[in-house]
Amino acid sequence: MSGAKKLVVGNWKLQGSRSANAELLQGLLAADLSASAPRADVAVCPPFVYLAEVVSALQGSAIAVGSQDVSAQGQGAFTGEVSAAMVRELGARYAIVGHSERRSYHGESDQLVADKAKAALSHGLVPIVCVGETLAERESGETEAVVGRQLQAVIDTLGADLARVVVAYEPVWAIGTGKTASPEQAQAVHAFLRARLTAAQADAARVPLLYGGSVKPDNAAELFAQSDIDGGLIGGASLKAADFAAIARAA
Template identity: 50%
Template sequence: MTRKFVVGGNWKMNGDQGQAKQIIETLKSAQLDPNVEVVIGVPAIHLFLAKELAAGKLGIAAQNCWKVAKGAFTGEISPAMLKDAGIEWVILGHSERRTIFKESDELVAEKVSHALDEGLKVIACIGETLEEREAGKTEEVVFRQTKALVAAIGSRWSQVVLAYEPVWAIGTGKTASPQQAQDVHASLRNWLSSNASPDVAESVRIQYGGSVTATNAKELAACPDIDGFLVGGASLKPEFVDIVNANL
């Protein structure tokens, strides 16, 4: 099965309206690989602007949402609100949500389930810390996080992209080699074959999200079990075009 390459740009808490316009116009005017699906995750305050500017040429994602449709949850956004705004994607379970905001596997799974119920497509993030990697717990952690997602997703895997993010390789100066990344992706796909289904393991797209740059993107993209990238800081720079085009 050929899995369509998907590259996500996670702006995190960065960018004013002028920068948002500049980045999106740069992407729209660039010669992007037509075989790559591009989704940019912008701060909530820019979602309407980004959706208008993208004009259907780029996917737009929220960076988070809550687990119910409405209620007394000050500061939160529901999947229903995102759908009403014309937003099709949401990023959930990002390492920063898990580590800084203490989101548990169970909470992430609840949010994923509700987002799917509301018809959103989800980039669901998993990954281990440096302490966990050095303790030899990479697979234990990644499989545990994914196990919670399997039950939440059910039969809706066509709406989901998994993003493997080694937390220790994000903004730390440490980097995972392409082989290290490939090894985890292959192990995860094998685990999914046994714990979801062989069809899910074969079809689900798994992004790599550990400090991807224009320098390492081509080598990573050549790995058979890496189906795209979730890009942080580099998604704010012109080199994001080169990352999108890593397969050319």
Template identity: 50%
Template sequence: MRKKLIVANWKLNGNWAFNEVMMSELSLGLKEVQWHDLEIILCPPAVYLQQLNGLMTDVPILLGGQDVSEQFFGAYTGETSGQMLKEFGCRYTLVGHSERRVRHQEQNELVALKAKTALACGLIPIICVGETLEERDSGKMNAVIQQQIQSVIDCLKDDISEVVFAYEPIWAIGTGITATVDQAQEAHAFIRGVLQQYSELCGQKVSILYGGSVKADNAQVLLGTPDIDGLLVGGSSLMSSEFLAICLSSLNSK
């Protein structure tokens, strides 16, 4: 059975006081819940990992990085290594988020190297893939996504079954526009098909998340589709009541 994941990406948000309040509210809202096969992962800015790690003693939440360097150590100013993330309690890390691909010109090969380094450090990379509106409208969506996945397969080989993928249509991130359920399922089925072409086991084992203006009112229907195994939540993860509702709705899905 594939893991069900709810991932909160705080992006460039949070502060010391906000973090304390948020964790207190999440702790209260989650303490009576039996999660079974669900994992909740919080990806804050790296500077707050130590604080949040100390606040999670009674909260069923795991930590993740928002990014990771492809380097293990050395003269790489501004980078955060996988060992550093691991030392601060991370179990996961995002890799290749569309904002990294666009703002920092991260190419497919670099994203694949970051995923490989994350695995070597004992982290599970959540590898983001997705298309722009222009690419979708011009019929290039599948080709773009396949290239993104193929770069990871070429780099990781059989280790590809140890990662998580997240489909995030770039045109739906932070815009308030969500892909329809049919659009999301179609993209997820395509991604799973690409993985199955490499290995039937990989296609069956790898969890694929949906990210793109996820809210409490669309979470359950998205999770009810055959190939969506979890959610990558942006803005809604900064509101405790909204994020709790998303987490709780996942318990009632497939």
């Protein structure tokens, strides 16, 4: 058990428009998540183009903002990239790195993900490092080998800064599929990750470990009650104010 404060992060993915975002944020502000603040932090991660607007809309509220990705590069001839310094300047606090969709669709390696986490930290962002296995990898008994390898790149790259990250376990087979790892399955992987982090650095025992993969209001409380699950990285349910607020309260 980490003793870490709970954290619930909404990943909007490639969703949203100015009108839809305004409606969603209005609903989240009306839900008044400030009552949860002593026990849980809450954040939303919109597409890059809406970051400034979302930061402005949530100014003074209990909800922080993060980006869905960040470049490992600081500046230069890298067309289409967005640096950690740019994201931080807009007022974001977090940056998701290594989401399975980035690893799969964009071929991101474990080392690139670790480099992105380092870039985020160097500019005052908290990286949310995603790890997770495919269904084939789980069925062949490779879950610990896969997530262990993904995490090790971060451990090796960050060194003394390891304790400043957040880690999110997202089984690829449970993202957007409606399938969810049972609380026991999720806890087993989280306990493995906790042990790896603690072995690497004593302070890293308190790194928040989030679960992501079809988290909903009706399963959030049971998942978050597990001893090594410190919150969630929420996909589809984060696009509905009532559902996301309910999940945040469950934390």
